[in-house]
Amino acid sequence: MYWNVMYIRIMNKSTLYKGCLEPIIMRLLKDNGRMYGYQITQMVKEITKGELQITEGALYPLLHRLEEQGVVETEMENIGNRVRKYYTLTKAGKKQTSIAMDELKIFMQSLNLIVNPKLA
Amino acid sequence: MYWNVMYIRIMNKSTLYKGCLEPIIMRLLKDNGRMYGYQITQMVKEITKGELQITEGALYPLLHRLEEQGVVETEMENIGNRVRKYYTLTKAGKKQTSIAMDELKIFMQSLNLIVNPKLA
């Protein structure tokens, strides 16, 4: 017999990172090589001390899109009775990640110029 | 007689700042007191050396929403035969801007923790 359990989800502390999610994930994959979805959400939460929390509804469709586009490739791994789906950057994906990181840095610098105009 | 002229618009160098536009505008209004729409687009372009370019389609509806919400108030000014619409933060708007700036800073720090994990 199976009972569906409701979980309360408090995931969005900020809506600021629209558009930044993709480069964030690419960066993590670049640093850590091989990751699965749930691991990505946990690592982001840990690194940012809970400030950035990725919702599954944003993450999984994005990962699937990146796979479609050839940015990442996947392999399944059986953990007991459960299946994990690991994601790795492809060669093309690594190139794209470098470009994305350059763009992200420029964006962050630009943001900083606006928020901290004195430090220009 | 009137001829409609087509302008070529190249405005989006990055789609990263979705969600950041509102705090950016609030920050500029806090720093500069009284600004009109076009001036905001030009200042952002100038400060960021052309990296961030706000489209009018994003800016004006956002400014109107901020006015509706009581974050900003407006006054018209006649410049020759033309009308300028100046925006100023309300008292409530200034408070909200402080909060938005705190959030933005935390967001930027979080981004930095992900992009520069060694500097943690």
Next chain:
DNA sequence: TTCCAATACATAAAATAATTAGGTATAAAT
């Protein structure tokens, strides 16, 4: 040993926020 929380995947509807593409008009520069 039963229940809850955590792990682990996924999708669909709705909301949000931007781009793209138009429209109108004045003033300055070429």
Next chain:
DNA sequence: ATTTATACCTAATTATTTTATGTATTGGAA
């Protein structure tokens, strides 16, 4: 004279995310 810059605006579309689901296994606490 014509183009570019200034200055406002809106609507349709696109993109991205939240919210709300659904399914299922595993580990720990009561």
